Amino acid sequence: MIEIDGNYKEGGGQIVRTALALSAITQKPCRVTNIRKGRPAPGLKMQHLVAVRTLKEVSNAQCTGDVLGSETLVFRPGPCRFRDITVDIQTAGSITLFLQAILPPLLAADRATTITVRGGTDVSWSQPVDHFASVFLPVLQRRCPIFVKVVRRGYYPKGGGEVVLTITPPAPPEKKSSEPLRMTHYHEPHSVRIVSHSSALLKKPRVAERQADAASAVLHTTGLTLVQEVDYYETDSPGSGITIVAEGEGLCIGADALGKRGISAEQVGREAALMFIAQLRAQAPVDVFCADQLIPFLGLWGGEIVTTAISDHTLTNIMVTEKFLPVRFLVEGTRIRALR
Numbered sequence: 153m154i155e156i157d158g159n160y161k162e163g164g165g166q167i168v169r170t171a172l173a174l175s176a177i178t179q180k181p182c183r184v185t186n187i188r189k190g191r192p193a194p195g196l197k198m199q200h201l202v203a204v205r206t207l208k209e210v211s212n213a214q215c216t217g218d219v220l221g222s223e224t225l226v227f228r229p230g231p232c233r234f235r236d237i238t239v240d241i242q243t244a245g246s247i248t249l250f251l252q253a254i255l256p257p258l259l260a261a262d263r264a265t266t267i268t269v270r271g272g273t274d275v276s277w278s279q280p281v282d283h284f285a286s287v288f289l290p291v292l293q294r295r296c297p298i299f300v301k302v303v304r305r306g307y308y309p310k311g312g313g314e315v316v317l318t319i320t321p322p323a324p325p326e327k328k329s330s331e332p333l334r335m336t337h338y339h340e341p342h343s344v345r346i347v348s349h350s351s352a353l354l355k356k357p358r359v360a361e362r363q364a365d366a367a368s369a370v371l372h373t374t375g376l377t378l379v380q381e382v383d384y385y386e387t388d389s390p391g392s393g394i395t396i397v398a399e400g401e402g403l404c405i406g407a408d409a410l411g412k413r414g415i416s417a418e419q420v421g422r423e424a425a426l427m428f429i430a431q432l433r434a435q436a437p438v439d440v441f442c443a444d445q446l447i448p449f450l451g452l453w454g455g456e457i458v459t460t461a462i463s464d465h466t467l468t469n470i471m472v473t474e475k476f477l478p479v480r481f482l483v484e485g486t487r488i489r490a491l492r
């Protein structure tokens with residue numbers, strides 16, 4: 153039984169998601185204690201519980217502690233059974249955090265799988281769906297076909313968003329061992345894509361356009377080609393957001409910001425643009441927001457990445473991944489090597 157302290161460093165739900173994903177792949181049982189111990193409301197929340205129960209079903213696992221508020225979880229996986237999945241997080245719980253948990257097992261599946269998830273597409277403390285789809289996911293799409301469709305946006309507090317993801321894992325099964333993941337050289341992007349979105353309720357004051365224009369005004373200083381995408385959606389709760397994506401071979405760089413009450417659309421656009429420029433100035437191919445998500449795949453495939461910064465999220469995922477896989481991570485500055 154692999155023992156994991158859920159209060160390690162970042163101490164959030166990420167520990168549970170990564171542990172159970174790797175448990176399902178390796179079929180090694182685990183116990184996670186002190187789940188979200190340092191949070192104002194410790195234990196499993198609904199968005200964590202949905203991921204736990206989905207992984208439980210996918211891996212035919214025996215599980216105890218999979219209830220709201222639980223601070224201890226025991227997970228004993230069996231043989232994985234893959235099928236199409238429909239999940240409703242019910243609240244504005246993050247769709248992308250759920251997908252981060254389910255992706256590693258699905259990459260090891262023996263069939264194509266379609267996942268339909270309802271919840272929050274653009275919510276605080278998680279990766280917006282555009283950053284997930286346009287910055288992080290292309291790294292995995294080099295290995296196998298993965299398609300994402302945003303059917304509906306979901307903002308806090310009601311959520312109501314919907315995302316459909318279809319993944320066709322590498323085949324045949326005996327060829328699933330992939331080449332090492334290497335992202336160590338920075339190249340200047342050939343263009344920058346600005347994706348600005350808002351509820352249809354905010355179309356009259358042109359919130360999405362104002363976010364995009366404010367971001368563009370800041371980004372013009374880079375001299376890079378800028379491409380704007382502006383969209384409005386019918387949503388259950390009003391909201392807005394912006395994601396900025398570096399377009400270029402071998403890059404995993406982006407930045408984002410969410411609209412908030414009392415914060416102007418211009419401030420939201422500028423916030424994302426300044427964060428994006430800071431990521432570019434680090435001249436690393438992987439941004440700090442994606443580095444932690446790549447750790448389990450580095451553990452599975454081996455390889456090396458250079459990121460803009462080392463976060464507690466990244467160090468946390470390194471700890472969990474080393475528990476399950478025959479790998480040791482070497483962190484030198486902002487370079488991360490997986491030694492297998």
